[in-house]
Amino acid sequence: MLHFRMDMPPYLMAFYGSMMIVVVWLLRSFLKNHLPKPVFPLLWGLVLIRLLVPFSLSSPISAPVPEWPLQHSSSAAVYISDLAEDAVTPGTGASDAVTYSFAETSDRLTPNWQFAVIILFGLGTAITAGVLFIKKLRYSRKLKNSLLVEHNQGINMILRDMGMGHILVFTNDEIASPLVCGILNPRIYLPLGINFQKTQLLGHILTHEIMRIKRRDNWMKIVMLLALRLDWYNPLVWFMSKCLSSDLEAACDAAVLRRIDDDERKDYAASLLSMAITGNRSTLLYSAFSKTEVERRIKSILNYQKTTAFILALSVVLVMSSTVVFATGGQAPFSAYLSSYCSSTSSRWGVKAGLARDIALGEDAGQRADNAIFDVLDADTTNDPETIADQVKAALAKEFKVEKGAFLLAVDLCLMEEEVLQEYAKQGITKGQDGFYLYKGEAVRTYEDEMLGSVQTRPDGSVDIAVNRDRLGQIISMTVLKQGDEVFERRSKEIERSRRFNTSVSYSFDGTQENAPLVEQDTVVEAGTKFLGKQ
Template identity: 50%
Template structure:
């Protein structure tokens, strides 16, 4: 299922376009002499499409938006040693819920959510925005999108520099854009004035006859003493301009020159260059775009030569190469503006002409694959930022697992997608008898794929252990862990200093205690071992020194 939108942010157009430019440059360096000459102008056209058109097409092949480009604070992971901050008025939760505990000023244990989703049972108003019983189910959903951590907690908020710099960037961009557009416009106007002095060669039967033979009899040809080499110019009414120094009595030279310039017009290369200039103006700050423009101008000339040479035999190709050498000059004019002869790469072009061979079947097949791949990369290689959230945290009394679902790409899911998705999740949780998180994850993905008619990989299903306090207490009791009335734990009669249950997402610490413990569970959520480090053990002493090094933060 495809989802098309015209909402690609400019910075992502520039990012994906730059990636594509780098890819085409690499292919060009490796395969330029092994593929038909039309391939690379076509690939550059795909790049121009990505640079200029803000389309966002989501498909199963779409690449995710790079985390660094969607907002630094959103992509930051909250490390465990940063989670020691806690508000004094944060309400206490029941034992066994996902969270981390710290010692409050009154000596009681306090808990807050960490990297695991909020687990049913908490009364934290800042984390729970919605709770409702699903019809026909004993489960409930919880909105976990709100965090009590203040925005200033995330250093990423200030990593982009000062507000004044951020405010100045748009002005600097527009200033650069205006400067580049002005320079190109000045070059265009200056050269256009020089071309106005040309004389129409309407009575030259040799020129007119050659153009009619090429099927380009409607193209006007001018002679001009202000130019040094032939060129094709104009978009709406394209024309060919020839220098007056040219030997018009040399029919072979004239044929080659007209064939080359007429081919530029037939292939609409001046339109391609106009689009290329638009990309250069919009992305003036990007050196890759300027390099692309230079390579595209060169590739257009090579493709034009190749299109002409298809009709020539070996001797005619050599003659065509001599014609190029005869007309090439060291012109100061920018080749970005017009399709024209230039001495800049004439040696390379002549070598390519002399080595010209018709493309083999393998080269044509490879060309088709490259063009298809480039088109797919442009169409589906990127998508605009979107909200990944689909469901709230869903938990059922009939399952020890809770489920939360996000979408991996931008897709249209119809009306009431959250309600429909949560219904599908609860249908799986209520019917599941395996208590296996992998089976639950696959079943939820399959149910959502059927519900919304998209591929399974469009859904990222998070399955986390969700146990009520009584179940947790019973499990811990079997391993000698006792939960006290004040929320702290005791292990085999000793006061616990630091406690961790990774799968459950539960943590606790206090300043005193004689043992540190870590509860280990298997993939089904069953407790399999308790690791304990007692006072006097090397590991316990190492952990103590680590805490002291961090300022005794628990």
Template identity: 30%
Template structure:
């Protein structure tokens, strides 16, 4: 049960950081890049997943490990039902209390059991979603007219193996996978619009180069462990929004600020469709569209250390 109390302590103390970041992300893009916000979100993830000790104890919650029962023996002590007859031993026990350590109880704490059940249900939900989307990816087919995509991939100087496929079972472009990522394009997408197609591919490539899929897994793991904390649910949703907004910022910095209106129109065109596999992949048209459009149109390139390193 101490692990549950420790997780609770971590969750409560991290809640302060979550509230801070939720307020910080309200700053306009030209004051605070979403790349900076993402870095702080990632610090919050580490705080929620990696235990460390601190002198500060939130709400004075102390994990209960065991009960230390002090038994003072005055004249005769029995250890394992064997009487102590030696006078020297008896005198020693008379002067010093005998410390025995006993477990607190043999029953399982109901809160601990509920927490474990919550983790199992959360993991099961995401696992089922993973199986569904994996099936779709396996059934996806290479794009027939792949001259443009082949040429586009050559220009990017990509170090990892990336596949561009198409599927009639999705309605918006997505990226799935970590080691060998795949960009999946809807079958009904207009491939003849090379400009729009290039925006989509660039957006998905930014996700791949930023290893956003790994952070998706980290965010899901954090949510499953801290499912009881509503602020962690808020963090999960805001983090996914900020991943997409930060990706939009990066794309605009690549294609140029003079093309942000065209990029925004592409986003609007593809954002009408929704998906049932939230959290398991990176999507061009995912998350609240209004916030992304506003950030795109207000975007101004920020000269800062974080963007230079990125």
């Protein structure tokens, strides 16, 4: 199932476009001498579409949306008050009272920064457009002094033979090389010093220029200029403009070579050399011979071979496959939310489903997803999270008529409090009246059940414990550190030092120190088990 939208954010257009530039450049580097010359202008055209058109086409091969500071995202720091002040006293029947307060911090740009970015982008766009416009204006002024070539039988015959008799040809004493200028009404301009008596040279020049017109090279360059104006900050786009100009010339040469005899190649190469302009003048504003490309183009002309059926078929496959990958490889930001957190008395596991790509799922998608998940959980007899995940994906794929890979699942151990306490009792873990765990009657300072997502800490205690479970959620062992153990004492010193510096330190149970978020001094944290009131 494909989902088409026209809301791709500009930063993602630039990101995906940049990735495409790199891919096309790699293909160009390895296959340039083996594929027909028009292939790469076509691929650059696909890149320009990605850079300029805000479409998003989601497919099974779409890449995940990258996280960027410009996206609306936030992270929260959790501060928990000291249980010594907030916990309910024993005997009141309201144990486990912990007060939570949330201080949200945001990664998104503040309004001032957003305004500054918009201003900077606008200035860069305006300056780039202004510079390009001034260059174009200056060159247009030079061409205004051109003289129309009339009653030249040689030129008129060449134009008519190529079906372009309506094209006007001018001469100009301020240009050094033939060029084509104009979009809706293209015109050919020849340097005044050209020898019109050399019919072969004149034929090569006009054939080349007419091929530029027929291939709409100037249209492609106008689109490239628009991309440069909008993506002026991106060096890859400027690099692409250079490659595009070179590939357009190579494709034009190949079009000319298909019209002339093999014996005439050397003469065409000589004509190319004689008409090449001096210097490294940009050719994006018009289509002209370029001296910087002459050596490469002459080698290509002399080594030119007609395209075989196999190479032509390979080229078609490359362009078509590139079109599919480029069009559907990226997607715009979307809501990944799909289902509620679903749990059942028939299973030890809870499931929440989300979307891996942008899909139109129809009405009541959330309720339909919940029903599909509950059907799997109620019928499950394995209590195997991997089996449950595969069955849930299959059920969702059947319900929404998409591939299983379109869904992301979180499958977590989900037990009632009574079930947890019964399991813990077999391991010697009980809960005191104050809500803190005891291990064989000793106060637990740090407790962790990673698979259950449960953690409890307090400043004092003589035991640190970690509950270890297998892939099916069954307790298989306990990691116990008691007061007097080397690791326990080292952790105690770190905890004391962290209190003095108003920080928090967490540990894995092999004694390795890890960083943790800043928490208030002498805090008590309990992230309880997932008591969801199973349905």
